Amino acid sequence: MGFLLSRRWVLFAIAVALLAVLAVRLGEWQFHRLADREERNGFIAQNIDADPVPVDRVLSPDEDVPLEREWLRVTATGEYDDAATVVVRYQTRDGQPGVDLVTPLRTDAGAAVLVDRGWLSTPNTGTVPTDLPAPPSGEVTVTGWVRADGSGSSTVVEDGSTRAISSAAIGETVDYPLYEGFVDAETEDPAAGTTLVRTELPDLGNGPHFFYGLQWWFFGLLAVFGFGYLVWDERRRMRRGQAPGKASQESVNTP
Structure with missing residues (x-):
């Protein structure tokens, strides 16, 4: 050897x-x-079908969304600030290009919550539509799922559009406080005139x-x-x- x-x-x-x-x-x-x-799937399975709770019991203007709160169902009542709508580019559904529309919902609690109102088909993933469907006017009650902010350079907001949702980045474009994180809308009451495609629920496979x-x-x-x-x-x-x-x-x- x-x-x-x-x-x-x-x-x-x-x-x-x-x-x-x-x-x-x-x-x-x-x-x-x-x-x-x-671990993540365990939290989601518990949260996703739970009874909704008021948004201010889950989100805070000063605290990031922890793992165990993601996909909790919440309700929020307020008025949409349509002028502050942000278009999220490069969103696809079943291979089709489109965008998500994110609009702050100003609540009586003083802070606003970002609401991803849904997906809109566009000619290509990088297109920013010029004629955006308006959200419901007046007082609106939104029920949806809590999501954590995106991170990195993709969250930068330019000319009213971004590639990933971040309450910190979008907060720089408005003059009122935002809750950390955002809400993927499930329902709106009253409903909008143009129905957007709601969020896709997460895959709970391992x-x-x-x-x-x-x-x-x-x-x-x-x-x-x-x-x-x-x-x-x-x-x-x-x-x-x-x-x-x-x-x-x-x-x-x-x-």
Whole structure:
């Protein structure tokens, strides 16, 4: 087994060890993602069909939406500020391009809540319609689901449009406070003159994380097994009288 101390085999062993460790870590990462998704799905399953509660019991102007409050059903009563409507570009439904319309609903509590009123079909995903359907006028009661703000550069609001909803970014375009997060509208009372397509409910499946984790661990085991096989093959060749250098070269290059 002295050949294992050669430079070639030492480097080969280090590479296999690093590959195996990486595969184990990636597998663990996938299983952590699975656990996070199962936790999220548990909260959503409890929240999505629960009886609605007043929005000010769930959202706050000073507190981000925590995981356990996402997809809670809430009600909010107030008047829409149609002039402050923001168009969310690059929204598709069943492969069709469109936009979402987000309008602040000013409530008697002093703060306004952003309401994603629904989806509107457009010629392409980057189009900002010039003739937007108006929300219901006067006092409106909205029932819908709580959502957390988006993040990153996609939330920047330019010329009344954005790519992701953020109460912080949209709050810079109005002169009144907004609740953190927003609400995906389920119903409006009274209803709007033009009906928009309501939000799509989340997929509560666990996704491919479990099988991805197993695959990464399998790759790690395969790397270790392959190294072990090459060591065994090298010893077998040396016992049959082949030169160590030739045996090592042929073994390492074995597919």
